[in-house]
Each structure stands twice: as C-alpha cells, then as structure tokens.
Amino acid sequence: MPNIKSAIKRVKTSEKRRALNASQKSALRTAVKSADVAIAGTDAEAAKAALIVATKKLDKAVTKGLIHKNAAARKKSRLAKKLNALASQA
Template sequence: MANSAQAKKRARQNERRAAVNKARRSRIRTFLRMVEEAIESGDKEAAQNALRVAQPELMRGVTRGVFHKNTAARKMSRLSARVKALG
C-alpha cells in the first residue's frame, strides 16, 4: 500500500484515469460493434456509414493513449476490407 503522500495521490490519480480509459474503451467498442452488426445485416450503405463514424472514435482513442496506433490501424483495415467485400 502507498505510504507517502505522493504515492497516495498517484494511486488516486491512477484510479480516476483507469475509470476514464475504461469508459473510452467501452465507447470505442460500441462503435466497432455497430459496424460489425451492419456488416452482418448485409447492408453495405449502413456499414459504410457506421465505419465512417467509428474511424474518428478509434483514432481519438489512439490520441488519448487508450489503444496503440497499430492496433487501431489493424482494426480499421480489417473492418474496411469486410465492408468493401459486401455487395
């Protein structure tokens, strides 16, 4: 357990940051799930729109440090390939 005042403060900060990051990650997953559902429904137009909305969310997660840049790029690449394959 944290003994010094500084360590106690860092523990509090880490707790808050973890909650914020968890919310961000959850929000991004929701947007990705919307793309997945649009792909499964077979509606290319809806899938393209969902992907267009999800991309900035995912990249914002990279900027905020929630996801690694390559992870986001891989997810976007795979999703866009699946959307493109619809038709």
C-alpha cells in the first residue's frame, strides 16, 4: 500500500474505474451475445430490437474508451450481416 497521499488517491480512483469498466464491458458482452442469440432464433423483430440495443452499447463503449472503434464497427457489421441473412431467408 502506498504511503504518499496522491498515490493512495490514485489507487482508490483506479480501483473505482476498474470496477466500472468491468461492469460496462460485461453489460456490453451480454448485449452482443443476446443479439446473437436473437438473430439465431426465428423472430426477426426481436432480433432487430436486440441489434439496436447492442449497437447502442457498442457505440457507448467506444465513446468511453472501453473498446476500439474498429472493434465496435466489426462487431456491428457482423451482427448486421447475420440479421440480413436471416431476413433474406424469410
């Protein structure tokens, strides 16, 4: 444990940020996974709604610096591609 006051504060703030980042990243992964599951199902409307939620979470994660913008673009693109394939089948 650090002795210097500023270092103590740094440890506290970094721990708070780490916990917040972990929580947000977990919520992001959950949204992407639920969109993937919805797309794998048969209901196109539910899949579309899940894709919108996942897209919002991905965009928010980019603005907060949780993930790189190209990683978010790649994930959104892949989900949209799967949804379009589902729509073309029906």
